Amino acid sequence: MLTNLRIFAMSHQTIPSVCxxxxxxxxxxxxxxxxxxxxxxxxxxSSLPGLIGNDIxxxxxxxxxxxxxxxxxxxxxxxxxxxxxxxxxxxxYSGYTRSLGDVDDGDTxxxxxxxxxxxxxxxxxxxxxxxxxxxxxxxIDTPGHVDFTLEVERCLRxxxxxxxxxxxxxxxxxxxxxxxxxxxKHNIPRICFLNKMDKTGASFKYAVESIREKLKAKPLLxxxxxxxxxxxxxxxxxxxxxxxxWNCNSNDGKDFExxxxxxMNDPELLKETTEARNALIEQVADLDDEFADLVLExxxxxxxxxxxxxxxxxxxxxxxxxxxxxxxxxxALKNKGIQPLLDAVTMYLPSPEECxxxxxxxxxxxxxxxxxxxVEIPSLTAGNIALTVGLKHTxxxxxxxxxxxxxxxxxxxxxREGEKKHRQNSEAERLVLAGVEIPEPVFFCTIxxxxxxxxxxxxxxxKCLQREDPSLKVRLDPDSGQTVLCGMGELHIxxxxxxxxxxxxxxxxxxxxxxxYRETILNSVRATDTLDRTLGDKRHLVTVEVxxxxxxxxxxxxxxxxxxxxxxxxxxxxxxxxENGIHSACLQGPLLGSPIQDVAITLHSLTxxxxxxxxxxxxxxxxxxxxxxxKADKQVLEPLMNLEVTVxxxxxxxxxxxxxxxxxxxxxIQTRQDNKVVIGFVPLAxxxxxxxVLRTLTSGSATFALELSTYQAMNPQDxxxxxxxxxxxx
Ligand SMILES: Nc1nc2c(ncn2[C@@H]2O[C@H](COP(=O)(O)OP(=O)(O)OP(=O)(O)O)[C@@H](O)[C@H]2O)c(=O)[nH]1
Numbered sequence: 248m249l250t251n252l253r254i255f256a257m258s259h260q261t262i263p264s265v266c267x268x269x270x271x272x273x274x275x276x277x278x279x280x281x282x283x284x285x286x287x288x289x290x291x292x293s294s295l296p297g298l299i300g301n302d303i304x305x306x307x308x309x310x311x312x313x314x315x316x317x318x319x320x321x322x323x324x325x326x327x328x329x330x331x332x333x334x335x336x337x338x339x340y341s342g343y344t345r346s347l348g349d350v351d352d353g354d355t356x357x358x359x360x361x362x363x364x365x366x367x368x369x370x371x372x373x374x375x376x377x378x379x380x381x382x383x384x385x386x387i388d389t390p391g392h393v394d395f396t397l398e399v400e401r402c403l404r405x406x407x408x409x410x411x412x413x414x415x416x417x418x419x420x421x422x423x424x425x426x427x428x429x430x431x432k433h434n435i436p437r438i439c440f441l442n443k444m445d446k447t448g449a450s451f452k453y454a455v456e457s458i459r460e461k462l463k464a465k466p467l468l469x470x471x472x473x474x475x476x477x478x479x480x481x482x483x484x485x486x487x488x489x490x491x492x493w494n495c496n497s498n499d500g501k502d503f504e505x506x507x508x509x510x511m512n513d514p515e516l517l518k519e520t521t522e523a524r525n526a527l528i529e530q531v532a533d534l535d536d537e538f539a540d541l542v543l544e545x546x547x548x549x550x551x552x553x554x555x556x557x558x559x560x561x562x563x564x565x566x567x568x569x570x571x572x573x574x575x576x577x578x579a580l581k582n583k584g585i586q587p588l589l590d591a592v593t594m595y596l597p598s599p600e601e602c603x604x605x606x607x608x609x610x611x612x613x614x615x616x617x618x619x620x621x622v623e624i625p626s627l628t629a630g631n632i633a634l635t636v637g638l639k640h641t642x643x644x645x646x647x648x649x650x651x652x653x654x655x656x657x658x659x660x661x662x663r664e665g666e667k668k669h670r671q672n673s674e675a676e677r678l679v680l681a682g683v684e685i686p687e688p689v690f691f692c693t694i695x696x697x698x699x700x701x702x703x704x705x706x707x708x709x710k711c712l713q714r715e716d717p718s719l720k721v722r723l724d725p726d727s728g729q730t731v732l733c734g735m736g737e738l739h740i741x742x743x744x745x746x747x748x749x750x751x752x753x754x755x756x757x758x759x760x761x762x763x764y765r766e767t768i769l770n771s772v773r774a775t776d777t778l779d780r781t782l783g784d785k786r787h788l789v790t791v792e793v794x795x796x797x798x799x800x801x802x803x804x805x806x807x808x809x810x811x812x813x814x815x816x817x818x819x820x821x822x823x824x825x826e827n828g829i830h831s832a833c834l835q836g837p838l839l840g841s842p843i844q845d846v847a848i849t850l851h852s853l854t855x856x857x858x859x860x861x862x863x864x865x866x867x868x869x870x871x872x873x874x875x876x877x878k879a880d881k882q883v884l885e886p887l888m889n890l891e892v893t894v895x896x897x898x899x900x901x902x903x904x905x906x907x908x909x910x911x912x913x914x915x916i917q918t919r920q921d922n923k924v925v926i927g928f929v930p931l932a933x934x935x936x937x938x939x940v941l942r943t944l945t946s947g948s949a950t951f952a953l954e955l956s957t958y959q960a961m962n963p964q965d966x967x968x969x970x971x972x973x974x975x976x977x
Pocket of ligand 1: 333
């Protein structure tokens with residue numbers, strides 16, 4: 248039987264020493280023995296100073312619950328939609344913390360990195376475990392900033408469900424689309440939470456429409472807001488026809504009143520709710536045959552008689568099938584609507600046994616996360632999320648299996664299943680988890696240690712950071728010998744720089760940030776080359792002829808083809824050597840030394856003298872391919888970004904004028920409440936340092952999101968300017 252352990256690697260620097268953990272572990276387990284299940288461990292917890300922060304109240308979540316009662320969920324959204332604030336409320340109402348943290352005060356549980364607290368943003372996902380009404384919830388708060396897309400992706404792989412948080416005044420924003428697509432890719436059932444209902448400009452209707460239009464999702468309105476913006480005071484539960492009002496006198500939102508809607512008290516609201524409930528029943532019946540039969544057979548005359556539980560069960564099925572998404576609303580900041588959101592998480596999102604992956608864990612050292620603190624536990628039952636440390640070669644995105652034979656069996660099954668291409672959700676797909684998709688880095692810069700003697704320390708730090716965050720790439724510049732960092736954006740590289748200083752105690756120096764260009768060729772060319780070298784008494788002789796031509800499809804990996812006469816007699820080791828040579832030649836284009844994309848390399852002839860080493864074969868092929876690339880007509884490709892700027896009406900003109908100067912191509916200007924949303928494309932090279940410029944232009948009122956769209960050919964004039972600048976001519 249295959250055993251999958253879902254790995255969520257975190258830097259070992261963030262984990263307290265084993266010694267502390269061991270003591271903690273002993274004490275916690277000792278206290279647990281004396282406790283009945285579901286009794287908060289508050290007193291015992293505070294008697295363990297330094298072990299778990301004083302504000303963490305409940306530890307009974309260490310006991311393993313039945314798998315059906317586990318929910319592994321993530322919170323995802325556009326930057327600033329309120330994920331962290333929502334998470335803080337969730338932790339507070341579930342009894343995990345004793346006081347409410349605030350992102351603006353920098354004292355939240357999940358934003359525990361110094362950089363997160365200083366900047367008020369989430370950078371690294373944080374995992375926390377708590378209980379809600381008999382359910383165990385393992386929750387991950389993910390970052391919203393586009394630079395940390397990979398961090399979101401690595402989380403999605405270990406989740407069974409997600410809560411998508413929206414700013415109700417903005418609806419679907421650029422990064423919401425990105426994370427939504429990622430969740431689609433990983434087949435993650437979702438519920439939507441329209442947050443910030445208290446904010447000026449908040450509109451339930453507008454946000455729901457944007458979910459329908461932009462995400463092409465079918466929203467199931469499980470709630471209606473009572474009031475909006477300043478008047479927002481609660482929600483109506485459409486399924487049960489109850490109103491939930493938060494007590495204005497209770498600051499922390501713990502107390503709220505849940506009452507059935509009555510004709511004599513709320514005739515209008517009741518009418519509106521009944522209509523919404525009838526529409527919901529019809530919508531769910533359209534999507535779920537079992538529910539449709541039930542409604543038609545027993546309740547077609549009067550939907551009011553349909554029990555809430557039957558509707559909830561059907562909504563659960565529809566959510567799992569991902570044919571529609573439940574929508575709830577509230578205001579995390581004003582402490583309204585969080586408890587029903589938690590109810591919805593347990594009611595509608597899947598347990599691990601309802602999702603696509605099978606688990607049965609067995610590992611020697613496991614840690615249970617409490618944000619930045621960890622408790623070592625002896626074992627964990629299926630479906631939970633835990634951390635593990637000390638793995639030497641495993642990186643984010645890997646799947647661990649119990650033995651080689653189970654991995655081989657799974658791979659064989661995957662191969663067989665792969666043949667039956669159209670079978671969806673095949674067993675193989677469930678067994679072998681797809682690795683994370685690593686986005687291409689678009690920026691790079693050199694990094695230097697304070698002294699040569701610190702170079703090994705820097706290499707160690709970068710190796711650790713890369714295992715945790717594969718979107719960070721590190722390479723050596725072959726000409727200067729310098730270490731080069733490649734990342735997703737200015738902020739990404741800045742944070743890495745900062746982490747090297749704080750977590751590894753190394754003060755490093757960054758070179759200027761540069762755009763990661765690519766190159767391609769425009770015509771077919773041939774080249775031949777011979778390498779003849781005698782080393783000792785051995786002669787290495789290779790003669791090769793290659794053709795390089797442009798391809799139609801976009802790929803940074805060269806297409807490799809062989810003339811028929813060569814392919815037949817080629818040894819596997821020689822073929823590997825040839826392909827290594829081609830790949831290494833395509834890593835450094837002739838114009839800027841940037842990777843070559845969209846090329847096919849055909850090997851037309853090859854003669855290898857007996858005894859020639861594979862290194863020499865690679866070297867000769869690589870040189871020959873470089874020769875061919877140099878002969879061809881060449882083109883620089885630059886990263887083109889999707890840009891979305893949200894700006895107050897009054898500042899639209901200066902923003903547009905500025906974008907025109909940056910070679911921006913505006914596609915659309917939308918109106919979103921009182922704001923204008925400018926959507927378009929802009930070359931990455933023109934948008935460096937944009938946040939500062941935009942802040943100045945709009946008195947800090949605008950926000951923007953950037954995402955790589957494609958690599959586009961530069962026009963000859965811009966290309967010449969760039970090449971001259973690089974060669975030091977201008
Ligand atoms: N008016 C209002 N503001 C809110 C609400 N929830 C959060 N905010 C504010 O919105 C800002 C962003 O909140 P966060 O919780 O950090 O948002 P986030 O989505 O975690 O942000 P990132 O992790 O950086 O993507 C903060 O200033 C919050 O105080 C809400 O319900 N209403």
